[in-house]
Each structure stands twice: as structure tokens, then as C-alpha cells.
Amino acid sequence: MDDPDALGSPQPLAAGEELSPQELLELIRTQHEGAARDLYVDPARILVSWGVAWTLGFGAFYFASSRARWHFVPLWAAAAVLVTLSAVAVAGAVTQMARQGRGVQGPSRTVSARYGWSWPLAFAGVFALNIGLSQHGLPASLAPLLWPGSSAVVAGVLYLAGGVLFADRVQYGLGAWMLAVGAGSVQAGWPANFAVLALAGGGGFLAAAVFILARARRARPQP
Numbered sequence: 001m002d003d004p005d006a007l008g009s010p011q012p013l014a015a016g017e018e019l020s021p022q023e024l025l026e027l028i029r030t031q032h033e034g035a036a037r038d039l040y041v042d043p044a045r046i047l048v049s050w051g052v053a054w055t056l057g058f059g060a061f062y063f064a065s066s067r068a069r070w071h072f073v074p075l076w077a078a079a080a081v082l083v084t085l086s087a088v089a090v091a092g093a094v095t096q097m098a099r100q101g102r103g104v105q106g107p108s109r110t111v112s113a114r115y116g117w118s119w120p121l122a123f124a125g126v127f128a129l130n131i132g133l134s135q136h137g138l139p140a141s142l143a144p145l146l147w148p149g150s151s152a153v154v155a156g157v158l159y160l161a162g163g164v165l166f167a168d169r170v171q172y173g174l175g176a177w178m179l180a181v182g183a184g185s186v187q188a189g190w191p192a193n194f195a196v197l198a199l200a201g202g203g204g205f206l207a208a209a210v211f212i213l214a215r216a217r218r219a220r221p222q223p
Contacts, residue, residue, distance in 0.1 A: 043170075044216075046096060047209035049089035055202030057082030058148065058194045065191030115165060119158055126154050144190045148197050152182030170215075174208045 060078035130146055138146070156178030163172025181201045185193035 044209040044212045046089070046093050047174075047205045047212070049085075049092050051202045051205030051209060053082065053085035053089045053202070054205060055198050057085050058198035058201065062191055062194035062198060065194065111165065115162060118161070122154050122158060123151065126150050141190070145186050145193055148193065149182045149186040152178050152185060152197065152201055156180075156182060170208055170212055174204060177204045 057078070060073050060081045061075075063073040064075045064078040130143075130150060133146070134143060156175045159171050159175030159178060161175075162168065163170070163175055178201065181196065181204060184200065185196040188196050
């Protein structure tokens with residue numbers, strides 16, 4: 001009788017031997033699962049890193065504000081927290097995107113690469129715009145509203161594009177939410193805008209991550 005342990009995975013072929021249809025299907029399934037593991041990008045991990053960066057970074061800026069009721073964080077410390085956590089989030093996203101593109105050829109890789117590059121290009125453009133406005137007489141009191149608010153709006157537009165491009169309702173919903181966060185932060189004024197960005201912005205990232213994890217858990221086959 002055949003060894004039961006040998007039925008679960010394809011075995012090396014002897015000279016001139018051909019795979020049965022069942023063995024061929026099993027080989028295809030095994031290769032597909034291996035490729036999926038190698039190319040999988042975990043969106044929840046990226047969203048959590050950005051959620052932590054926004055919540056702690058902009059939260060620190062709120063407490064560093066001279067108008068905040070609890071003013072106990074130095075401005076340089078708040079900037080260090082936001083920059084450090086944002087750098088960690090960027091590094092994680094770049095690593096995940098590079099992993100996704102490894103070994104992939106064709107239109108899918110081109111589309112993913114172009115979408116990935118749209119993020120630094122879009123933020124470089126809005127940063128250049130903000131710097132130009134500052135150089136041409138933008139009041140200093142508006143800078144704390146303009147920079148984070150415009151960043152939230154750009155992120156929202158890019159997530160909307162990602163939701164359309166990849167048919168992902170979570171990304172699309174997050175994009176619409178970030179547009180509202182960016183506009184709402186400016187309407188709130190300084191320094192309340194930092195609280196809006198920390199709670200609504202960072203909280204939006206974290207909520208999206210929780211939703212993705214819950215969806216993946218529901219889709220996982222039950223034993």
C-alpha cells in the first residue's frame with residue numbers, strides 16, 4: 001500500500017515518468033502558495049506603523065503647543081518623535097513594496113511600481129508648493145495648519161487612487177476619511193489641528209488595519 005505521507009506532496013520523478021493530473025494540480029497549488037508567501041504585502045502592518053506615527057507624533061506636537069492645556073513636551077522632542085516614527089513607517093512600506101515586486105514581471109509589476117512611486121512624487125510636489133508659499137509671504141501662523149493638512153489630503157487622494165486601482169474598498173474608504181481629516185484639521189485651527197490629526201488621522205489608519213485583520217480572519221478556512 002502507498003505511504004500516506006507521500007500523498008500530500010509531489011515526489012521526484014523517475015526518468016520517463018509523468019505526473020498524474022492530481023499530482024500536477026498539487027504541484028501547481030504548492031508553487032502558487034509559495035509565490036504568494038514571497039510576494040505578499042501585509043497592508044495591516046503598514047497601516048499600523050502609520051497609525052502609531054500619526055497618533056504619537058501629532059499627539060506630541062499637540063502637547064508641545066504653547067496653547068495646549070497640558071504643555072509639557074518640548075517642540076524638538078515632538079519633531080523627533082514624528083520624524084523617527086515616520087521614517088520607520090516609510091522604511092517598512094518600502095521594504096514591503098520591494099518584496100512585492102521581486103520576481104514579478106509584466107503589467108502588474110508596472111502598475112504597482114508606478115503607484116508606489118506616486119507617493120514620493122506627490123509628497124515632493126506638495127512640499128515644494130508649501131515651501132514656495134512660505135517664501136512668498138505665507139503667514140507663519142498658517143504653516144502649522146498648511147503642512148500637516150496638505151499632507152493628509154495628499155494621502156487621502158493617493159488612497160482613493162489605490163482603492164480604485166486595486167479594487168480595494170478599505171483603501172478607498174480610508175482615502176475619503178483622510179480627505180475629511182485634512183480639511184477638518186485646518187477648520188479646527190491651531191493647535192487643535194494636531195489633536196484631529198492624531199486622533200482621527202492616526203485612529204483612521206489603526207481602524208483600517210483592524211478591519212483588514214478581521215476580514216482576513218473571516219476569510220481563513222475554518223478547521
